[in-house]
Amino acid sequence: MMEKLPSKTSNFESEDLKNSLPGIAPKRTTLFSIIVILLVSFAVYSNALSNGFVYDDNLQVLNNPWIKDVRHISEIFSKSVWSFQKEPEISNYYRPLMHLIYLFNYHVFGLKPWGFHLVNILCHAGVSVLVFIIAARLISASSSSSPFGEKSFIRALLTAPFVAAVLLATHPIHTEAVAWVAALPDLSYTFFYLLSFYFYIRSELGFKGSYPFSVISFFLATLCKEPALTLPIIIVAYDFVFKRTESQQLDYVKRYIPYLFVAGIYLVLRYRALSGFAPQPPHIHLMPYQYFINAFPLFTQYLEKLLVPLKLNAFYVLHPINSFFEIKGIVSLATAVVFIGFAFVAFKKNKVVFLSLLFIIIPLLPVLYIPAVGENTFTERYLYLPSVGFVILLALFFKWTEASPKKVVISLTAAPLILAGLYLIGTLNRNTVWKDNYTLFADTVMKSPDASTPHGFLGSALLDKRRIDEAIEHFQFALQLDPLNPDYAATQNELGKAYALKGQIDEAIEHFQLALRVKSSATIHYNLGKVFILKGLLDDAIREFKTALSLKSDYADARNSLGNAYFNQNRVDKAIIEFKTALSIKPDDAVTHYNLGTAYASQNRIDEAIIECKTALSLNPDYADAHNNLGAAYFNQNRIKEAVSEFIAASKLKPDFANARHNLEICYERMKTMGVDSHK
DSSP: OOOOOSSSSSHHHHHHOOOOOOOSOOHHHHHHHHHHHHHHHHTTGGGGGOOOOOHHHHIIIITTTGGOOOOGGGHHSSSSSTSSSOOOOOOOOOOOHHHHHHHHHHHHOOOOOOOHHHHHHHHHHHHHHHHHHHHHHSSOOOOOOOOOOOTTTHHOOOOOOHHHHHHHHHOOHHHHHHHHHHHHHHHHHEEEEEEEEHHHHHHHOOOOHHHHHHHHHHHHHHHHHHGGGGHHHHHHHHHHHHTTTTHHHHHHHHHHHHHHHHHHHHHHHHHHTTTTSOOOOSSOOOHHHHHHHHHHHHHHHHHHHHHHSOOOOSOOOOOOOOTTHHHHHHHHHHHHHHHHHHHHHHHOOOOOHHHHHHHHHHTTHHHHGGGGSSSSSSSSGGTTTHHHHHHHHHHHHHHHGGGGGGGHHHHHHHHHHHHHHHHHHHHHHHHHHHHHHHHHHHHHHOOTTTTHHHHHHHHHHHHTTTOOOHHHHHHHHHHOOOOOOHHHHHHHHHHHHHHHHHOOHHHHHHHHHHHHHHHHHHOOOOOOOHHHHHHHHHHHHHHHHHHHHHHHTTTTHHHHHHHHHHHTTTOOOHHHHHHHHHHHHHHOOHHHHHHHHHHHHHHHHHHHHHHHHHHHHHTTTOOOOHHHHHHHHHHHHHHHHHHHHHHHHHHHOOTHHHHHHHHHHHHHHHHHTTTTTOOO
16 A cells, blocks of 8 residues: 655655664765765666767767857857758757757867767766655655664665666666767756756755756756756646645745746747747648547557667657557557546555656656657657656555565565666667667667668668668668658768769769759759769869859868869869868868869979978878878979878878879989989
8 A cells, every 4th residue: 555645745855864774874875875876877878988979969969060169159049959050950949058068078078979978877877866866855765664674784775765766777768868979958958857856845945045056957957958848847746746735825836937937038049049939840740630649659658668668769660540449549548547547546645656657747748749759759768857757656666565574575675676687787788789870770770670761871871881782772762661751862862872982973963863853952962063073074063062052151072072173174273262262161171281282283382282281181190192292292392302201101001002102113213313322
């Protein structure tokens, strides 16, 4: 039977934590528990530190100029989440704090993946500790008697808050949120969400300064991710379920006003950044009635993954129901009715259980509305915050078993340890799937063979491995599965790149042109221009590069390639202008410095050519072509020994570099005619 909490809030909230070993102060026991929770949180994700960047990490981190310069902070707060792209997309997301955390990561770790993974793990550890602290405030963490005796270490350690925190730290459903760098918004908003709730509870206990920190933390949570706006509902529910007297109600209403004010500020910032509240059209198009009824199977699926975190997947395919009278509809509706019924009983019998159920359902409500989410309508990371309520319920269940017979208690005492151990094994195994794009999408395609998007990503991963024929198969399969997929143009673009790498230029041109029929993209125009150069169609290439630049004027790579096209037409002055313009946009590009040096050399501007080649080599010391061209420049100035040194360096870096070896032989011949020993 569920135990009843004290009806007076003051009695409940003022109770000190007594989860200590005999003779040890509660603070010491609490500190020991926190240390163990931190160690478990790190241990379970230790193998994720060796993972690379995957999936959207390439967009949000590697190709994100906002995180590389603090001068972009004004843009971070005034634009939508992906406005930094060469071709910004319409977005419903406003998450400035994500970019600020990435900005911090970049300036501390550079672009080393382990540093970004470490920050995710630290955030997860912080969430686990907050669950322990909050649960300790909400439930009784000790029992009046112990079947192991008063001095039992196990009974002192396995308090309900500790069990809840360890289960959250190890639950496999969190691998997507923690092992994936791009899932940082889910981690960070959950951290600040719980921190705000914790400070609110502390403010109720009379701790000075806690209330302002709660409001500030709430604001930070909203800047991380949109579902943070549900926190005021949790706070109101917390006050309501613990029986505030009528005379106090007005005071509590006044305490909610700052949260509403902060939410208003966030909505204004969001509206201005997005030019609307939700300008992006839905990815999944259903009838309004279908949007409503399909929320129930989604909710059931989320509960199922919390209870049984098996067959985890990075991309779930939505198979919508058309009626509640389908088997899936009946089961999901029955699940929702049972959940609501359980919540009603919990409200009458145990307020902590009721609040835990709210922690499950309230943060899930926004993502049950299908038009508000992306193409992947069911996503494991959306369960990160709701799992807080789930693990507290599990911990309460283990606590209630203390009233069972001694033998049963002994076996059930080991149950949370066994469950945490199983969770830990599952999480460690799942982390390896997130190692790189190939491991991730090979797994995803196996589990969702009828989803076009994973096939496209797997094709790109195979293309990176130069497994071109396999990549082409997956790109073609992705297009066959869903010709109307929003990624159609991107997949055709990738298919064009694959054929270009294979040397089938006509096929590459065909697929780039097919992509452009759907989407006029600077990137695709640029790629088409590149293959036109390979085919010798310089005028066509110049047209495509100019089109790309009309769509994106600061497209440095397109400027560089346009310069190359002009150079190949012997329009060297125009080429130099384009190379210089490209370097004004992207000054640390070694290839463009090399190209500019080549153009200068063609005009016999040898000193300037040497400067550009040296700059290219300072940016990329292993640039064999730059060594070769620098050697040629030295040779033209009759600096033969320096030329020899550069040609040797080029030959070592690229053993099959025939031009460098030929130039080296010419140098040796010149040295012989000069009477110089080439071996000195």
